[in-house]
Amino acid sequence: MSISTISNKILEKECSIISFHPVKNDDNQNIDDSPKVRTVNYQNTYRLLSKNPFNETKTLEAVQEELEKYIKCDTRYDPQRAAGICASLSQAVRDRIQDMNFDRYKIVCVVDIGEKKGQGIISIARFLRDFSKDKYLFRNFENHFLFITVMVGAFYFE
Structure with missing residues (x-):
């Protein structure tokens, strides 16, 4: 296997970087085939003042x-x-x-x-x-x- 072939497989996510074997989870399925989990990102409030300031x-x-x-x-x-x-x-x-x-x-x-x-x-x-x-x-x-x-x-x- 040449270096260009390995780099192409890594870029196409057909194998992991460390082992050069296809990445599989516990069910022997490729990880790329599993459904994507969406994460919820919250935005900053950018509130600079206190709601209850020091009295x-x-x-x-x-x-x-x-x-x-x-x-x-x-x-x-x-x-x-x-x-x-x-x-x-x-x-x-x-x-x-x-x-x-x-x-x-x-x-x-x-x-x-x-x-x-x-x-x-x-x-x-x-x-x-x-x-x-x-x-x-x-x-x-x-x-x-x-x-x-x-x-x-x-x-x-x-």
Whole structure:
């Protein structure tokens, strides 16, 4: 069998590329004889905006309610409990915001708790964002013994 004959058979789909024998399925029929299965292709919607966009006022209310559940005005700073409170408060705020079903947003919640001893603190968060779609907000709580900062980021996800 010459190379031109093999290439002609491959082009005419009379044999497979690997074995050079006619391609057959389990019933010893050529695959070309089997009926063609049509696949359904869906087109993109090209919808760029969220149907339920991130609402900052509802989110701030939810953050404030969760802060009031966890922290009272006379709460003292406890270093052993601070990490657990940070984790549980962050999870509670994030779950509460995700229950609002903001469409196409990833929610990130960061909680900082620190003891007040007359010092000053500057907390900075930097991230790249699209100013038209990505949102962030923060809420501070302070008493004589501690400070809490809750930062929520809602990042648009296409």
